Amino acid sequence: METRIVLEPAMLQNQGSAAASHIRVEGLTVAYQKPKAAGTLIAVSSANLDIARGTFVTIVGPSGCGKSSLLLAIAGLVQPAGGRVLVNGQPVSGPGRDRAVVFQDFALMPWRTVLDNVRFGLELQRWSGEDLTARARRYVELVGLKGFEHYHPHQLSGGMQQRVGIARALAVDPEILLLDEPFGSLDAQTRDEMGSELLAIWEQNKKTALFVTHGIDEAIFLADQIVVMARNPGRISEIITVDLPRPRTIETMDSELFIEYRRHIRACLMGKVEQSCTQERRF
Amino acid sequence: MLLGIVSFAAILLVWESVVRLGWANPFFISQPSAIADSLSRAARSGELWNNLEVSLREFAIGYGASVVVGILAGALAGRFRIVEYVVDPFLWFLYSAPLIAFYPIFVLWFGLGVPTVIAITFLLSVTQIAANTLRGIQSVNPGLLRAARSFGASERDLLWKVVLPASVPMVIAGLRLGIGRALMGVVVGELFGATAGLGFSIAYYGALLKTTDMIASVVVIVVLGVLCTQALSAVEARFDSWRTGPG
Amino acid sequence: MPIPSSKYRVLVSTIAVLVFLGIWEIAPRAGMVDPTFTSQPSRVFAASLVIVPSGDFLHDVSVSLSEFAIGFALAVGFGVPLGLLLGRFPVLRYLLDPPIMAIYATPHLALLPIFIVWLGIGMQSKIAVAFVGGVIPILVNSMAGVRGVERSWVTAARSFCAREWDVFVKVILPASLPGVVMGIRLGVSRAVLGVVVAEMYQSQAGVGNKIMLYGSEFRTDYLLFNVLLVSVFGFTATWAVRALEEKLWTAGK
Numbered sequence: 204m205e206t207r208i209v210l211e212p213a214m215l216q217n218q219g220s221a222a223a224s225h226i227r228v229e230g231l232t233v234a235y236q237k238p239k240a241a242g243t244l245i246a247v248s249s250a251n252l253d254i255a256r257g258t259f260v261t262i263v264g265p266s267g268c269g270k271s272s273l274l275l276a277i278a279g280l281v282q283p284a285g286g287r288v289l290v291n292g293q294p295v296s297g298p299g300r301d302r303a304v305v306f307q308d309f310a311l312m313p314w315r316t317v318l319d320n321v322r323f324g325l326e327l328q329r330w331s332g333e334d335l336t337a338r339a340r341r342y343v344e345l346v347g348l349k350g351f352e353h354y355h356p357h358q359l360s361g362g363m364q365q366r367v368g369i370a371r372a373l374a375v376d377p378e379i380l381l382l383d384e385p386f387g388s389l390d391a392q393t394r395d396e397m398g399s400e401l402l403a404i405w406e407q408n409k410k411t412a413l414f415v416t417h418g419i420d421e422a423i424f425l426a427d428q429i430v431v432m433a434r435n436p437g438r439i440s441e442i443i444t445v446d447l448p449r450p451r452t453i454e455t456m457d458s459e460l461f462i463e464y465r466r467h468i469r470a471c472l473m474g475k476v477e478q479s480c481t482q483e484r485r486f
Numbered sequence: 487m488l489l490g491i492v493s494f495a496a497i498l499l500v501w502e503s504v505v506r507l508g509w510a511n512p513f514f515i516s517q518p519s520a521i522a523d524s525l526s527r528a529a530r531s532g533e534l535w536n537n538l539e540v541s542l543r544e545f546a547i548g549y550g551a552s553v554v555v556g557i558l559a560g561a562l563a564g565r566f567r568i569v570e571y572v573v574d575p576f577l578w579f580l581y582s583a584p585l586i587a588f589y590p591i592f593v594l595w596f597g598l599g600v601p602t603v604i605a606i607t608f609l610l611s612v613t614q615i616a617a618n619t620l621r622g623i624q625s626v627n628p629g630l631l632r633a634a635r636s637f638g639a640s641e642r643d644l645l646w647k648v649v650l651p652a653s654v655p656m657v658i659a660g661l662r663l664g665i666g667r668a669l670m671g672v673v674v675g676e677l678f679g680a681t682a683g684l685g686f687s688i689a690y691y692g693a694l695l696k697t698t699d700m701i702a703s704v705v706v707i708v709v710l711g712v713l714c715t716q717a718l719s720a721v722e723a724r725f726d727s728w729r730t731g732p733g
Numbered sequence: 734m735p736i737p738s739s740k741y742r743v744l745v746s747t748i749a750v751l752v753f754l755g756i757w758e759i760a761p762r763a764g765m766v767d768p769t770f771t772s773q774p775s776r777v778f779a780a781s782l783v784i785v786p787s788g789d790f791l792h793d794v795s796v797s798l799s800e801f802a803i804g805f806a807l808a809v810g811f812g813v814p815l816g817l818l819l820g821r822f823p824v825l826r827y828l829l830d831p832p833i834m835a836i837y838a839t840p841h842l843a844l845l846p847i848f849i850v851w852l853g854i855g856m857q858s859k860i861a862v863a864f865v866g867g868v869i870p871i872l873v874n875s876m877a878g879v880r881g882v883e884r885s886w887v888t889a890a891r892s893f894c895a896r897e898w899d900v901f902v903k904v905i906l907p908a909s910l911p912g913v914v915m916g917i918r919l920g921v922s923r924a925v926l927g928v929v930v931a932e933m934y935q936s937q938a939g940v941g942n943k944i945m946l947y948g949s950e951f952r953t954d955y956l957l958f959n960v961l962l963v964s965v966f967g968f969t970a971t972w973a974v975r976a977l978e979e980k981l982w983t984a985g986k
């Protein structure tokens with residue numbers, strides 16, 4: 204088999220010019236205070252990552268390996284205990300209009316309707332010169348919730364709530380989309396539809412996307428690059444470049460290469476592949 | 487609602503007939519018809535309205551002040567940890583202590599009468615409102631704060647668009663419970679030392695052993711309590727609609 | 734940002750209380766307030782040394798405590814079973830709910846003069862007030878506790894052919910316990926309040942009686958000692974039930 208999967212030595216790549224990468228993570232460590240105990244829990248340990256503008260990056264890894272933590276650090280929502288995050292070459296010190304997050308637990312305001320929840324981000328970012336409600340309505344429709352504008356979150360199914368969260372993030376038109384298991388509570392079919400929809404939006408607007416998922420197929424299908432994480436301590440164990448042609452279709456999933464990626468990632472996740480991120484592996 | 491009326495009517499009927507049949511002494515438990523008489527007499531003479539006005543004024547001032555102070559104190563304690571830690575021991579002490587025991591001290595400070603009643607009313611309800619506000623603010627889901635921050639929310643935005651709306655149900659529950667305690671403060675304060683008011687008239691007729699007039703005043707207080715609580719429950723239901731799911 | 738630990742919390746709270754006591758002590762000494770009105774921690778402490786060893790004190794405390802204990806025991810003994818029953822049988826509940834809610838919304842101490850007329854100024858009227866204060870929240874919360882029991886648990890028990898009695902004892906009783914205990918917590922403070930206020934209103938003995946007496950004699954230090962005594966009692970009793978409650982909640986998870 205030809206060497207088409209390149210496992211990038213992240214450190215090596217870091218020596219490239221910082222300006223070229225849209226998001227750059229340097230030696231990032233995220234730690235949390237342990238509840239009711241002294242000491243800290245290392246959620247992410249010295250992670251390095253370089254994401255070029257316009258790429259779609261997926262993150263896979265076992266539960267609790269620090270995927271959300273990595274994402275939140277890039278969002279500027281948790282302060283790193285070490286290292287730093289650069290966006291457009293500028294160190295991140297907090298949230299910014301260039302990034303929007305779709306949260307794993309939706310985080311919708313329960314007292315706001317669907318429409319007002321989508322408006323929420325626009326309001327906070329002080330959008331003006333445009334009818335915010337009309338804009339919010341467009342995005343509600345985009346995620347397929349037309350007719351539910353005036354529902355409150357508790358009246359929606361989990362999957363519908365998740366789509367509100369996606370609409371809220373898309374509505375503010377960020378350069379970088381940070382999605383934390385955005386399709387986690389969707390059924391398989393909606394999941395595929397939303398995936399294609401997301402790819403379309405991404406291709407249209409040349410956004411950079413960072414997408415956490417538990418679905419291996421989904422991770423391959425969407426990605427230019429896959430970040431595989433491991434546990435204890437949470438760390439990046441591999442970065443895989445996906446060389447599947449775009450646009451991708453259902454048939455892509457049946458291709459030999461796709462299956463090869465799948466096999467490899469599964470092996471990674473099961474810890475069968477011994478490696479560190481500085482090691483280059485080909486097969 | 488209908489059942490409520492039926493059930494009250496049944497109670498009144500049993501009460502009236504038990505006395506009429508001579509099974510119970512009307513000196514002790516009076517009877518509904520006599521109470522109705524007493525009420526209409528008090529209404530015509532203006533005594534009822536006078537007492538009601540005095541009590542309601544004390545209630546409005548004491549409760550009104552406790553709403554302002556309670557929400558403010560609770561919000562400050564919820565916002566600043568240090569304030570919470572400072573206020574916490576006093577709040578819990580006042581919350582669970584039988585505050586009316588401080589009554590004689592208030593009499594020393596404010597003299598017998600209206601100011602003391604207002605002080606007791608205030609003190610009884612303010613702790614409830616402050617405690618609920620604090621709890622409401624503390625129990626705001628941190629995930630919502632994080633989501634707002636991700637869109638660049640300022641501290642002000644966080645307060646106005648997340649913290650306050652999220653704690654509204656809890657605050658209103660505090661207001662409702664506070665009403666009960668404030669009413670208690672008014673009545674008990676007047677029971678001990680006043681020259682007018684519903685509590686005063688209960689104590690006054692009690693001393694004269696006029697059971698009927700005494701129970702008539704109690705009935706007015708019951709009605710007042712039910713009305714206030716119902717009103718706040720209605721407000722609560724309105725604000726709570728987003729929180730109580732269908733299940 | 735320093736991470737506030739529970740030690741920090743205790744420290745700040747302790748300092749706040751100490752500062753309060755300090756000001757209370759110093760202000761009258763500095764002539765800023767009249768000690769007749771505010772007394773001082775040291776005077777209250779001195780008063781406690783006089784009051785506690787006296788036989789009167791023991792008598793008052795035992796009177797108040799027994800009024801509370803009897804009234805509250807009656808409230809529990811009556812309120813819990815009735816509450817469970819009302820929760821279990823909707824017909825009964827529909828019938829009794831309106832008057833119960835009306836009493837719940839009413840300041841129960843308004844009934845105090847009536848009890849005095851009925852039962853005299855002795856211990857009985859205090860017991861009655863404590864009972865009425867305690868029984869309503871206990872009843873209402875026990876009822877809510879039963880109604881909050883998941884229907885699916887009852888169905889699950891039925892699927893094992895449980896009889897009505899088994900369902901009640903093995904499912905409904907344990908599952909509604911948190912509600913019952915919450916009612917008891919609310920009931921405790923209302924019962925304590927009832928006893929103290931009833932004694933303050935008209936009585937022959939008891940801590941509340943002494944509070945009123947010292948108040949009329951302007952003996953602020955003696956008065957405050959008694960006030961603090963009942964406050965500490967109310968606080969401790971509530972705290973104890975709350976601790977039990979938390980234990981039950983975590984056990985129920």
Ligand SMILES: Nc1ncnc2c1ncn2[C@@H]1O[C@H](COP(=O)(O)OP(=O)(O)OP(=O)(O)O)[C@@H](O)[C@H]1O
Pocket residue numbers: 235236237238244245246264265266267268269270271272273307437
């Ligand atoms: N706010 C927090 N306080 C303390 N520890 C936390 C906090 N958030 C996360 N952790 C810990 O950090 C570790 C990584 O959590 P994280 O949420 O990043 O995992 P994850 O990879 O997203 O898992 P999942 O796939 O289940 O969402 C976990 O051990 C978790 O317990």
Ligand SMILES: [Mg+2]
Pocket residue numbers: 270271272307383
């Ligand atoms: Mg996660």
